[in-house]
Amino acid sequence: MSVQHSKAAVPEAAWVKSSYSTGNGGECIEVAAVSGAFIVRDSKQPAVAKLAFGPEAWDDFLRMAAER
Incomplete structure (x- = not known):
């Protein structure tokens, strides 16, 4: 993940x-x-810093979010 x-x-x-x-x-x-x-x-502050995920990190993020 990166900013x-x-x-x-x-x-x-x-x-x-x-x-x-x-x-x-x-x-x-x-x-x-x-x-x-x-x-x-953040949809309320779209000009503020964004996070960038590579494909593998994105898959990991989605998997973790689904477990919550």
Whole structure:
């Protein structure tokens, strides 16, 4: 996992909001799949730092999240 500091633009259409997002101000994340990585951002503060996961780390993250 790494924090993405570049200003490289991910097209807005690439971002997918979590299905757990209710739209009423709760904690929400968005994910974009780009060139060999999965980028995660806070939907309420999209310009703030993003997290980047490689494919294996993303699979591990999803597996852990499913166990919770």
